[in-house]
Amino acid sequence: MLSSLSSTISRLNLFCPKPSIPHSLSSCLKTLKPQPIIPRWSCLHSLSTHSTSRLSTSLKPQFDALVSKDDLVVLGIETSCDDTAAAVVRGNGEILSQVVSSQADLLAKYGGVAPKMAEEAHSQVIDQVVQEALDKANLTARNLSAVAVTIGPGLSLCLRVGVRKARKLAGSFNLPIIGIHHMEAHCLVARLIERELEFPFMALLISGGHNLLILAHDLGHYIQLGTTIDDAIGEAYDKTAKWLGLDMSRSGGPALEELAQEGDAESIKFSTPMKQHRDCNFSYAGLKTQVRLAIGSHNINPEIPISSASSQDRRSRADIAASFQRVAVLHLEERCDRAIEWARKIEPSIKHLVVSGGVASNQYVRARLDHVVKKNNLQLVCPPPKLCTDNGVMVAWTGIEHFCMGRFDPPPPADEHEDYVYDLRPRWPLGEEYAEGRSEARSLRTARIHPSLTSIIQASLQQQ
């Protein structure tokens, strides 16, 4: 396993300050040495508290002329799906700027994300979004310590736009670059808003493409307690909203949440997914089918927007929305209950459950999960809605966390060709699966392109 990972590690160039440097990384260190920007690549606070003793002698000189963690200023760029986002964050957690450009028109037109269109939309606004983030922070790229960018998971076409921009900027200004895992960023942004949040903790990450229940042991070290075997909850919200003729311009979730407030959540008895599977995995494909059938039996025409529906029609749609939401979230509640039990067996000291990702901006979701967490004597940490949906702050902050552990790449060449083949990870698991939690209800879509972030980091640590 380790040997099969070594080539991946050298491509990743995640290097950790440790006594001996693996061969695959030494070339990267050589490139680092002559850089005139060495002082900006250092992070006094974290290195001194966590890993100074593990610093290699060949690395040490780079960390002597140190800046403190608080003085780091990192630009985060996020383009993994439909939002083009950038933000500048300081090492002390201060958000200096945050800019998000959403593809409202495209979402409304196509009722979802069309990769090629999304790529074009990202390309059109990326320069402007990044510039605005710098301007709002009253900085130029010269003032940055590093650039962090999402490299996966997500849509390749879209990821490429952000990565190209990040590398161009980092190359021009000789800045280190940090490749970020999108779901780790959703998780770690909780540590920016809740400074007391220490490892280990649990996280439920719920977005358009992912449903993850994880135990976060340490930075970069995650155990996956559960994942979806088909669709993620955000996808189910989006499809249900589309079939109910709702306004899709902000994606389906917010519109469905609003309509559900008018409906009777008990009116339609959708069955809760995966009742018979005593694990922590999720499934939303069956619920989607149930919703579709209900829409058909209530004679709802998705072509008629909700704004033009008769009052009786609107009432039926609201009932479906509320009933869907109740069951979709009940599924989360049941899985979280079990995951807390499992996580406590592994790490009895956990105190927090983080809930993040776009769907975590939903007030009903937050309230129901708060109930679960209180029942289990834990604390809920849920970032504010703007930091739950895709944003650049989470990317910048995760960049800061890794940068302070010495995990970053050297600046790309200033003259890197536009056709350079970037290291993108459209399908990239976050952690290793919890062995005892393996489900018989396995997805056929488990083929991996990349080893998980955790396995890469663990392998690089063991090699040193």
Ligand code: KG4
């Ligand atoms: O994390 P995110 O912004 O992007 C992805 O990584 O996918 O999550 C987007 C998902 C979409 O499916 C969207 O409908 C859902 O989050 N979402 C919501 C709400 N706001 C966004 N779902 C339910 N209620 C909301 N208020």
Ligand code: ZN
């Ligand atoms: Zn996301």
